[in-house]
Amino acid sequence: MSERRDTFRADSLLTPQAGIDDPFAAAVHATRMSMIIADAQAPDMPIVFANDAFLALSGYPRDEILGRNCRFLQGPDTDPEAARRLAQAVADGAPVNVDILNYSKDGKPFWNALQISPVHNAEGLLVYFIGSQIDVTARKNAENRLVQDREGLVSVATEQARAAEQAVAERTALLHEVDHRVKNNLQLISSLLVLQTRRTEDQQTRVALQSMLSRVSAIATVHRRLFQSRDLERFDVAAFVRDLVGDVSLSRDEVEVDLDLQSIEIAAAQAAPLALAVNELLDNALSHGLAEGRAGRLGVRVQRQNGHYVIEICDDGPGLPPCGRFAPGFGLTIVGLLAQQLRAELRFESVNPGVRAILELPVNA
Numbered sequence: 001m002s003e004r005r006d007t008f009r010a011d012s013l014l015t016p017q018a019g020i021d022d023p024f025a026a027a028v029h030a031t032r033m034s035m036i037i038a039d040a041q042a043p044d045m046p047i048v049f050a051n052d053a054f055l056a057l058s059g060y061p062r063d064e065i066l067g068r069n070c071r072f073l074q075g076p077d078t079d080p081e082a083a084r085r086l087a088q089a090v091a092d093g094a095p096v097n098v099d100i101l102n103y104s105k106d107g108k109p110f111w112n113a114l115q116i117s118p119v120h121n122a123e124g125l126l127v128y129f130i131g132s133q134i135d136v137t138a139r140k141n142a143e144n145r146l147v148q149d150r151e152g153l154v155s156v157a158t159e160q161a162r163a164a165e166q167a168v169a170e171r172t173a174l175l176h177e178v179d180h181r182v183k184n185n186l187q188l189i190s191s192l193l194v195l196q197t198r199r200t201e202d203q204q205t206r207v208a209l210q211s212m213l214s215r216v217s218a219i220a221t222v223h224r225r226l227f228q229s230r231d232l233e234r235f236d237v238a239a240f241v242r243d244l245v246g247d248v249s250l251s252r253d254e255v256e257v258d259l260d261l262q263s264i265e266i267a268a269a270q271a272a273p274l275a276l277a278v279n280e281l282l283d284n285a286l287s288h289g290l291a292e293g294r295a296g297r298l299g300v301r302v303q304r305q306n307g308h309y310v311i312e313i314c315d316d317g318p319g320l321p322p323c324g325r326f327a328p329g330f331g332l333t334i335v336g337l338l339a340q341q342l343r344a345e346l347r348f349e350s351v352n353p354g355v356r357a358i359l360e361l362p363v364n365a
Helices: 003-012 023-030 052-058 080-092 137-199 203-228 237-251 268-289 330-342
Strands: 034-039 047-050 096-103 109-120 126-135 234-236 255-261 265-267 296-305 308-315 345-350 355-362
Touching (some): 234 237, 268 330, 330 345
Antiparallel strands (some): 034 126
């Protein structure tokens, strides 16, 4: 369609007999889409045509519409940015599409999907603006409800997350306090055992007390580690073994220790029985592999292998007895019971020289 034809048809809408002989004018008058025409050459660009659909949308009679700028539909909650975009497009003579909040004559707001198109004459002069309007209030209300629902869900989720974080923090503080108190109590028990050991003259009793002291100290180390850890659910086995072997090195400087510790973690609930089992195996290696104060080597290895956590403690002592196994003393009896509790496998292997104790704990235990 040429610009000349566009101008003619826009002009034809303004004649008193518009629509009688012109199908275009008749269609614009009869269409259910709200339409207006504004005079781009007149001051303040007044409305010079409004069809019946626009009268129904706005609630104004035609004599209260013609001669006014279409901004009269704006109201207190009209978005200033949308109004600015509309005014700028009109000032530039450019087309524009914008959703803007307008108000009918009775003050009822409605969302107007407004489309404005400039019309030029044959000489290229801007003569009219044609505007079409669609009431999209239902769509906008649905969008607002969705936004409100989403914001409500976000608010609820945020509050639940905050409550969960607070619960975790309170639980963490409580468990840390429990571990701290247990550690302190075990240290008190250790002090009592030390005093009792010093006052005991019977050598066999002293050995028994020292063994008990070692077990209590191992469990105290577990609770100290749990107290210092940020993860309440996991226990670092390698860090514990390093602490335990460090205590041995301080007490027996004739022992040369070789550590090969891969960082592995077990459930915190398994920490105490595993720590006690490792302590017993370490004590067994020191007692049998380094008897009579003989200097020697102690190897400790921690790794994950074939779906198991593997802990190996190896000495360079006299090796296994001729029967191929140790007599089930109190310490090894404890280890056997703890291995059953952990669903772990315990075995001893001869090395040349010495013995290797192997404790394999299933990863999914």
